[in-house]
Amino acid sequence: PIVNENDTVSVEQIRFGDNDTLAALVACLVEAELMVILSDIEGLYDANPTKVKGAHLIERVERIDESIMGVAGDAGSVVGSGGMITKIKAARVLMAAGIPMTICLGHAPDAIVHAAFGERIGTRFAASERPHEITPRKLWIALGDSARGALIVDDGAKNALLHRGSSLLSVGISRVEGRFNDDDIVDVKDATGHVIARGRTAFSSDEVELACGRTREELERNRLLAAFADKPVIHRDELIAFE
Template sequence: MSLVSWKRVVIKVGSALIAPNQNGCSSHYLLGIAQFIVRCKSMGIEVVLVSSGSVAAGSHLFNEQEEGYKPSIAVKKAMAAAGQMEMMATWDRLFDFPTAQILVTHGDLRDRERYISIKETIFSLLENGILPILNENDTVTTDKLKVGDNDNLSAMVAAAADADTLIICSDIDGLYDSNPHENPDAKLLSSVPVINDEIFAMAGGSSSSVGTGGMKTKIEAAKKAVAHGIDTYIVNGFTEQTFNALLAGKNPGTHFSPDKQPMKEHLHWMTHTSTAQGEVVVENDFTTELEDDSELLTSNEIIAVNGDFAVGDTILVRKDDGTRLAKAKSNYSSCLLSFIAEQDDQAFASKFQDTTGPIISENNIALLEEK
């Protein structure tokens, strides 16, 4: 997609750009990014910013900084709370238009109602010329509720914002066929038409000691984004030339082509954002074509119901050998589904299901690639 056709762009900026010396926020690398955002807005392109860096920005405010010190989770959360203020103040100083802060957890994104609320908030801000700046809410999140890295978060945000382009800033020019910090002959891939196992195998770690995301998480994010039809770039965020090239319609890094048949919005959310709250296990010889069968799934095909889920929760449908078939919205609670699946009288179970409706509705199932 050429620059002139961009309508809405999400740009992800990492901790190493925000606080490169772990001594508070620095505008050294952010000025070029801010100028890029300003120039995009002047061209009528809407921009959403996903900014890591709250922990890195706040770490210098704490006393326990001797060599080898590893802060506890509680201290990291406190660092995030303090650093988030400094980070937002730094961004705000770089723009002559208003900015807004949106802090989210994976728990917010995987809940459909809250996900829609986040979408609506982003749209309202953009409509009023306000720059949305999103970050994971590290102060309150837990292992169960966190995304864990802002690369994947940026892809989820890009999908929620209906963006046509995602730009992920890295500490290198893009995806190489091997680690360029270790191999001087490593070659940059300027274009990736399909993300497959070979592409993932090329993803090494990041040289940054500040951020939590390496190249693997950036590839994961790209896979999420292109499935939604979003052009995705991994670029070097440390050089101003990167953003000049983008504004000139050139590719300064690695471009990941969007899928030719993007997933529908709610199916993309179910596949890449929502977390399965439980699972339904079927026999290994299960052959029903889930996307075509009007019943989709019947009680006599189920051999186990695992987890505790409610009506409307996302569940995983898999074979007994572990093969993942689909993620879907369940029309039954785990308790009720277990009850009817355990009935010896299949006529009773079938009649019960005929009365209460299908276990999974036809338009609420997303087939998965076998892994």
Template sequence: MAALTAARRIVIKIGSALLVDRNTGELRRDWLTGLAEDVAWLKQGADVVLVSSGSIALGRGALGLPKTELALEQSQAAAAVGQIRLARAYEEVLGPHGITTAQVLVTLEDSANRRRYLNTRATLETLLGLDAVPIVNENDTVATDEIRFGDNDRLAAQIAATVGADQLILLSDVDGFYSANPAEDPAAQRFDVIEEITPQIEAMAGDACSGLSKGGMKTKLMAAKTATAAGCAMAITEGSVARPLRALENGANATWFTAHLDPQTARKRWIGAMKPKGQVTLDAGAARALMEGRSLLPAGVAKVSGRFGRGEPIAILGPDGHQMGMGLSRYTSTEAAAIRGQRSDRIEEILGYPGRAALVHRDDMVL
């Protein structure tokens, strides 16, 4: 597989069992300090996003809750307390490297709902553009589905797809994907590379063994499907060692799931396959600007048709009425009709609230 240092954008998922000592409930600060050194090393050539579990595990210890399975309201309370400690810990270990951290709490709805997906994507892109490291976690205080059934493997894959990452690294308590549970079957074999997730591969997946983590190989395969479909290669590797990302770069055991498309191509294909909810017709100047790789601004829109919401797909028509492409609108059809033909600096005056400069950003468009 390609080296970590060759990636343009990397998402790293950290599980609870790596961050929190299961016996004491305390943060493994020495390990986290080593991870921070790895992040600083990767940031010399790439954007880095961390998807981190650990809030419930940390809060459980702080509140003196039992190590047994918690009731839903106890899990939510533990998450509320633990999230503050988790964010502070990341700030303390990354700050000495000159790295600004940002806390981003999301739910599954933030990726399922197109409007919220676009807002999440815009926030993460802005943070990365400002050279910050987003620390993403499920908002366990309110996200009951995640607490009951899920884990952050799935979330990490969705974040990797959202930000167009080249690589997703799952730091786990195992060093890859095996043909069977290696703790139970001495003959189990680890896969170095998986080109395609077949039914045979899926049948080999087991469940979580750790007392703190919830994710088993089934959820990791789900994550791999999401990531590779978005053009992002994914690795499962042992994370408990010191400097785990350096270790991976130096040849540590891992299983890589390969992506057959690059992130941008995968995203464009996804947008192009959508059914449009409406359409906008451009003037000649806007049509030329789009062909030069620019975003679609309201000033270049001559006509708005159909009913669509923010984040929904719309057809983009040239001055002659022929379809030029597809895109995700950053405005509703009512808003788009109100600001069509207007300069971006007049959007707030017309709508009565601030808006985005582009009606369709070039990253959300396929021609």
């Protein structure tokens, strides 16, 4: 499929916001083998090439961490409604789904052919060797809605979410950022502030602030917080991990 939101018949109320997000949704739904973004820039640089002389092209990205998100925030395409940061967020979901992505210069001769054959062109985002199951519901959580806040988790909770497929319990939450209601979409961050997951919370920020860090026994003894003892803050079915 060739995805360009500007070619669709739509109204403002149902816009996705940028082609990168829409393309990632389509790529996951059709289980694509590769997604290629044709841009006005050769790929992701370690600094904004229009501002920094000698900025280098990053040819391959194995993991999207704070450094990648940092350079993406200041080095972007000027074409279209999205920027480089939206491309990186799309890549983050695709990598988790096991789908590689390439950003390259659209005017380069045979750009799509080179990308399809895995040849060196632009920036290649490697696919996860252990792809997560990206259901349509999780896909919408990851790409279709903006996070209303964030939950900061400790190392134990981070390991459980990324490597054991666990739900997020209040005991593993260190603190809350922002104000949100139950059923809102929130980011899950590690102690360094890096987003490791996103999910739909079952409780409001006010409730989580009171319950975070407490053990099951402490929650069971508190009538106001007893619900946390039997229900995770974010159930695994409502959460997508990015690593």
